[in-house]
Amino acid sequence: MTDIASDLEGDIVAATRPRVRTPRESLASWLLASPLAVVLAIFLLVPLATIVVVSFWGYNEWSFFPDFTWENYEFHLTSAVTWRTYLKTLTYVGMTWVLTLSIGFTVAYFLAFFVRSLTWQIALFLLCTIPFWTSNIIRMISWIPFLGRNGLANSALIEIGLIDAPLEFLLFSDFAVVLAFVHLYTLFMVVPIFNSMMRIDRSLVEAARDAGASGWQILSNVIIPLSKPGIMIGSIFVVTLVMGDFITVRFMSGSQSASVGRIIQNEISLLQYPAAAASAVVLLLTVLIAITLMLRLVDIRKEL
Amino acid sequence: MGDRRGLTFWALAAFFALFVLFLYGPIITIGILSFQGERGGLTFHMNGWSTYWFVDLFREQAVGDIWGSFSRSLALGLIVMVVTVVVSVMAGLAFRRPFRGAGVLFYLTVASLIIPSLLISLGIGLMFNIASVDVHWLSSGLGAQLTWTLPFGLLIMFAVFNRFDKSYEEAARDLGASPWQTVRYVVLPIIAPSLIGVALFGFTLSYDEFARTLLTAGSYNTLPLEIFGMTTNVTTPVLYALGTLTTVFSFVVIGTALLVVWLSRRRQARHGSDAGDGLV
Numbered sequence: 001m002t003d004i005a006s007d008l009e010g011d012i013v014a015a016t017r018p019r020v021r022t023p024r025e026s027l028a029s030w031l032l033a034s035p036l037a038v039v040l041a042i043f044l045l046v047p048l049a050t051i052v053v054v055s056f057w058g059y060n061e062w063s064f065f066p067d068f069t070w071e072n073y074e075f076h077l078t079s080a081v082t083w084r085t086y087l088k089t090l091t092y093v094g095m096t097w098v099l100t101l102s103i104g105f106t107v108a109y110f111l112a113f114f115v116r117s118l119t120w121q122i123a124l125f126l127l128c129t130i131p132f133w134t135s136n137i138i139r140m141i142s143w144i145p146f147l148g149r150n151g152l153a154n155s156a157l158i159e160i161g162l163i164d165a166p167l168e169f170l171l172f173s174d175f176a177v178v179l180a181f182v183h184l185y186t187l188f189m190v191v192p193i194f195n196s197m198m199r200i201d202r203s204l205v206e207a208a209r210d211a212g213a214s215g216w217q218i219l220s221n222v223i224i225p226l227s228k229p230g231i232m233i234g235s236i237f238v239v240t241l242v243m244g245d246f247i248t249v250r251f252m253s254g255s256q257s258a259s260v261g262r263i264i265q266n267e268i269s270l271l272q273y274p275a276a277a278a279s280a281v282v283l284l285l286t287v288l289i290a291i292t293l294m295l296r297l298v299d300i301r302k303e304l
Numbered sequence: 305m306g307d308r309r310g311l312t313f314w315a316l317a318a319f320f321a322l323f324v325l326f327l328y329g330p331i332i333t334i335g336i337l338s339f340q341g342e343r344g345g346l347t348f349h350m351n352g353w354s355t356y357w358f359v360d361l362f363r364e365q366a367v368g369d370i371w372g373s374f375s376r377s378l379a380l381g382l383i384v385m386v387v388t389v390v391v392s393v394m395a396g397l398a399f400r401r402p403f404r405g406a407g408v409l410f411y412l413t414v415a416s417l418i419i420p421s422l423l424i425s426l427g428i429g430l431m432f433n434i435a436s437v438d439v440h441w442l443s444s445g446l447g448a449q450l451t452w453t454l455p456f457g458l459l460i461m462f463a464v465f466n467r468f469d470k471s472y473e474e475a476a477r478d479l480g481a482s483p484w485q486t487v488r489y490v491v492l493p494i495i496a497p498s499l500i501g502v503a504l505f506g507f508t509l510s511y512d513e514f515a516r517t518l519l520t521a522g523s524y525n526t527l528p529l530e531i532f533g534m535t536t537n538v539t540t541p542v543l544y545a546l547g548t549l550t551t552v553f554s555f556v557v558i559g560t561a562l563l564v565v566w567l568s569r570r571r572q573a574r575h576g577s578d579a580g581d582g583l584v
Contacts, residue, residue: 025401028483032398035391036454037409043447044416047427054430107323110316124320126562131327133508134554137528138547141535142330145337150347152333183326215312236418244420247515251535261422268519273430280423287420 048284055277064273072278082279085258086286092174092249092259093242096181100238101231103182104189108230109223111190112197113205125194132187140180140251147171147179172254180252185241189234196230197223236291243287260286331551338544346541357545370546373530376441380526381511383446388453388506389499395454396461397487417455421515424451429519444520449510456505464498497565497572504561508554 058067076082107128115121131139146152147170154166169175200223208218224231246261260283267276337344341352361370399406416424428448432439439445472494476486492499514528521529527550534543 026403029398029401029403029406032394033403033406033409036395036413036458037405039391039447039450039454040409040412040416043428043451044412044419044424047424047431048419050431050434051423051427054434103323106316106319110320114313114316127324128327130555130558131331133504133512133558134331134551135512135514135528135531135547137512137514137532137535138334138551139331141531141543141547142334145333145347146330148347152348155348183330186323240418240420244422246422247532251532261420264422264426268426268429273426273433276426277430280426283420284423287418291418 051277051280051284054274055281057274057277059272059274062271064271072274073282075275076278076282081258082263085260085263088257089243089259089261092177092181092245093239095178096185096242097235097238099178099182100186100189101235104186104234105193105227105231107186107190108194108197108227109219111194112200113223128190129187136184137247137251139184140248143176143180143183143252144171147176172252172256174253174257176252177249177257180248181242181245184248185238188237188241189231192233192237193227193230196227200226232294232297235294239290239294240287243290244283331547334544335548335551338541338548340541340544344541346539346544357541358549360540360542361545361549369525370527370530373525373527374550376524377511377527380441380445380449381507383442384449384453384510385503385506387446387450388457389502391450391454392457392461392502393492393495393499395458396465397491399458399462400465413455413458416451421452422518424448424516425519432520439520439522441517441521441524441526445517445522445526448516448520449513452513452516453506453509456509457502460498460502460505464495468494497568500561500565500568504558508557511554511557 054064055072056068056070057064058069058071059065111121111124111128115124144151148154149166149168149171151170153170154163157163157167158165204222204226205218208222213221244261245259246265249257249259249262250265260279264276264279264283267273267279336350337346337348338357339353339355340350340357341354342356344351395409399410425448428444429439432444437443468491472490473486476490481489512528513526514532517526517529525533531543531546531550534546
């Protein structure tokens with residue numbers, strides 16, 4: 001996963017550059033790309049189109065049927081619950097983004113600039129990425145013995161006399177939700193930022209030092225600007241993952257907090273598919289707007 | 305910066321150590337707690353030590369079907385793995401040359417990665433519903449998981465081919481190899497270790513997938529769905545035992561994959577083959 005991120009742009013540019021191909025070569029490329037195109041058409045494009053179509057359909061208690069109505073959208077967008085929930089979800093996004101970015105950046109910075117041998121770099125990098133390949137559900141469950149009423153955190157705090165009674169807000173609270181998000185998604189920051197940092201020409205750092213820059217100045221004037229592509233890719237991951245989440249919020253808040261994803265999931269469980277579809281379209285647009293804004297902030301083409 | 309192991313180094317090293325502890329601490333805790341005594345609860349203190357809860361996993365459960373869902377997850381993971389490797393390598397080869405629609409296909413692949421999983425799940429569920437086809441983990445479930453694993457596979461192939469030294473292929477062509485022979489005897493051996501990485505992503509991401517499988521698995525649950533169901537009605541450490549077991553299983557899979565990569569790289573080096581050098 002290391003070098004994926006920054007390689008992308010070069011590939012798009014290369015792959016879309018107009019150049020005369022022989023028909024035979026084009027055919028070969030198309031045949032090779034077709035399985036991917038077919039899978040994405042059937043399981044991504046058609047489903048998304050289905051959602052958009054169904055969002056205009058009508059429904060009653062037991063079924064949904066073709067129609068053309070704006071009611072689902074009207075209901076979704078005029079409900080105070082929706083707006084409150086979006087605000088809540090954006091709060092989760094903001095807090096998770098700040099925390100994952102600062103932790104992820106620091107970890108990547110250490111790995112890229114302070115660990116000298118490549119073997120150690122790879123070993124420590126793998127240590128950070130291995131949890132990515134294990135189950136998110138289990139990783140959430142594993143916070144219970146830590147945060148619960150009689151959990152390790154409370155026992156330890158009582159033991160050292162900081163508190164008299166167990167803190168109730170540790171598990172099943174917003175605190176737990178954000179903690180779990182940070183636990184699950186910091187990885188998505190570490191990997192692309194580390195990748196960007198590894199591509200920084202070390203002589204630039206040398207030059208900055210020779211010119212008399214302090215450690216902080218090198219960090220803020222050389223390393224951070226050159227790490228921007230990684231920061232942006234990591235941010236897109238974290239923001240979209242948290243925006244669309246329903247399971248972490250449900251589990252870690254003990255079903256007490258809402259998120260946009262949970263609204264959709266509730267509508268699905270009530271079999272109100274057209275309502276769920278309309279909420280899903282609004283969520284999708286919100287995510288797309290967020291990504292566009294982030295791409296505006298950093299011109300990925302210039303940065304690479 | 306970093307020239308002397310000064311205060312900054314140690315501060316950052318300490319931060320890194322805390323981060324690793326944060327990553328692994330919770331999972332180690334449930335590892336310990338799954339050895340609770342027979343009367344032990346979900347939190348500390350340990351009420352004696354036993355393997356009771358692991359044994360319990362093999363007994364008939366009041367709710368759910370752990371081993372059935374495990375075998376489904378295993379089968380699905382292996383299928384997803386094979387499809388991901390084959391499709392990603394083919395697409396990776398295609399993207400090495402410009403072709404009409406390359407840009408669109410690339411952005412579609414990226415979109416597949418960042419569109420909220422719940423939407424994919426809902427869309428595929430609706431599509432099957434309208435077509436009056438029952439969702440099943442082998443049809444809709446497989447497709448839903450591929451939308452998650454294929455983008456990772458393709459991105460890894462990009463990284464691989466970006467470092468690929470084309471002169472090896474040109475040499476093969478000059479020696480009269482056909483395009484297929486070039487791929488089969490030159491390209492594939494050189495990129496083989498990276499394919500293990502793609503396979504690892506394909507299997508583990510499928511094996512642990514939750515959100516995209518939720519509405520697409522049908523009446524038979526995969527393991528993550530089963531475990532999530534258990535969280536609402538199981539209040540004994542058997543949940544931890546299951547968590548520990550499936551995490552250990554993941555670690556074994558990851559460890560094996562990394563070991564195979566390491567061994568194949570070493571073998572390439574020892575045999576004086578220049579295969580690995582094709583990646584510059």
